[in-house]
Amino acid sequence: MSRLKELRKYVDAELNKMDVTDKRTSAIAHLYGVSLAATMIAKKRGLDQEIASMAAMLHDLHAYKTGSYEDHAHKGADLAREILGKLKLTDEAETEMICSAIYHHDDKLVTDGPMDEVLKDADVIDHCLKDASKTVKEKEQARFERLCKEFGLLG
Ligand SMILES: [Fe+2]
Numbered sequence: 152m153s154r155l156k157e158l159r160k161y162v163d164a165e166l167n168k169m170d171v172t173d174k175r176t177s178a179i180a181h182l183y184g185v186s187l188a189a190t191m192i193a194k195k196r197g198l199d200q201e202i203a204s205m206a207a208m209l210h211d212l213h214a215y216k217t218g219s220y221e222d223h224a225h226k227g228a229d230l231a232r233e234i235l236g237k238l239k240l241t242d243e244a245e246t247e248m249i250c251s252a253i254y255h256h257d258d259k260l261v262t263d264g265p266m267d268e269v270l271k272d273a274d275v276i277d278h279c280l281k282d283a284s285k286t287v288k289e290k291e292q293a294r295f296e297r298l299c300k301e302f303g304l305l306g
Pocket of ligand 1: 181185210211274
């Protein structure tokens with residue numbers, strides 16, 4: 152089994168513990184949506200697609216498990232470190248890269264490292280494109296416009 156598949160199996164089991172069906176469905180859709188977007192963005196930028204996708208699968212898990220978004224990025228990074236330590240799918244440098252991306256992913260108005268930026272951008276792509284009729288959040292507007300330019304989405 153690939154490591155991404157193995158991680159997804161773990162995340163799926165965690166998400167399946169959520170008892171509100173609507174919330175569970177949107178959690179699954181969001182993590183898989185961000186995971187796909189992260190792979191695409193990492194490929195375009197010559198970065199590790201697997202690590203990007205793994206970070207995306209874990210990035211909001213803390214919020215889903217606890218039902219709270221308070222400091223969810225920082226707490227989510229701690230949770231990811233715990234999970235990756237248990238699953239032993241990544242080496243130290245990869246764990247750092249994943250946890251750093253999760254730690255910074257809510258800081259949409261600042262620029263961090265290349266993999267941190269992949270996760271932020273993937274999150275924004277999912278927020279903005281899963282329902283194009285919705286208004287783009289103000290803090291995501293500039294980033295979404297940059298992404299549209301980068302990917303030639305000029306419609
Ligand atoms: Fe997210």
